[in-house]
Amino acid sequence: MAHTTTHHSDDLAQRLADSGLRNTPQRELVYQSILARRDHPTAEEIFARVKAEMPTISLATVYNCLETLIECRLVRAVHFERASTRYCPNLVPHAHFHDSKTGVTHDIDLPEELLAALKKLLPEGYTADMIDITYHGRGAEKPEKLKD
Amino acid sequence: MAHTTTHHSDDLAQRLADSGLRNTPQRELVYQSILARRDHPTAEEIFARVKAEMPTISLATVYNCLETLIECRLVRAVHFERASTRYCPNLVPHAHFHDSKTGVTHDIDLPEELLAALKKLLPEGYTADMIDITYHGRGAEKPEKLKD
DNA sequence: CAAAAACTTAGAATCATTCTAAGAAGAGGG
DNA sequence: CCCTCTTCTTAGAATGATTCTAAGTTTTTG
Incomplete structure (x- = not known):
């Protein structure tokens, strides 16, 4: 079994297959753009990076791809509890x-x-x-x- | 020094005074509405509760009062990092x-x-x-x- | 190839929150 | 008391992130 440098892409293809999902250029690109740096980009930032390579991609697709990657457990969302802020009078840590x-x-x-x-x-x-x-x-x- | 049952209101008055802020009926009411139950209400929920007592209060005022209470350290905001969600490829806990x-x-x-x-x-x-x-x-x- | 299923897309819609501009209310000084 | 300054409140508009919608593409499978 020949190992290539596209190790992570193989991960993606595998995980997508496992979940019965298709591997698309958009998903690949979004995934690579997150792996490329050890940072915590927002969807907009990812959109900007990815657009450089694929100018026709839409923000909605970036959100869709991110959701797919999270489903496949390849990416984590950091502040994913995006419901309303809640307020709490309990001041004890x-x-x-x-x-x-x-x-x-x-x-x-x-x-x-x-x-x-x-x-x-x-x-x-x-x-x-x-x-x-x-x-x-x-x-x-x-x-x-x-x-x- | 006579202790009354309005202990928490005194807290509020004190804290506001300490920060050079005024004690207003709106701030009092918002604070009481959070203390009334041991839950984690949203701004909208607080607005609804408070409106029952003071029908003319506005949602903006509720947000303003909450911010004031947080400044005074009488209330904590639970998901206060409301910037964009960030995505992270580091899957190790x-x-x-x-x-x-x-x-x-x-x-x-x-x-x-x-x-x-x-x-x-x-x-x-x-x-x-x-x-x-x-x-x-x-x-x-x-x-x-x-x-x- | 035909039909179904999965994806992508642009733009509209939504929802929490913040901003804006104008009006009320309280504190102090004369 | 009245004036003025500052602080608050208010309604509604604006913002920003995200999701939805409806239509068009691509892929898969028979």
């Missing part, structure tokens, strides 16, 4: 659990030592004013008496 | 550090044991598909060679 089935969010208390451990992961000279932690998952089948 | 000075985001590796510790905080029966961790703060004064 805590995390949020977002139930993807019900849409309900509730608070999870954070022990001091965990926060300390998280802060230790930062490189020298970096300081965190706050750490935003959100779990995404499912609650218990038999719902607890926790509220939104 | 990692956190993000968001530099509020430069707007730059970079990856922070997460040790397995820390993830395990986070998962242990969940109540019985809760499972997390993913945990989104974002630090907000400032990088080193002498910038490292880390990229966006």
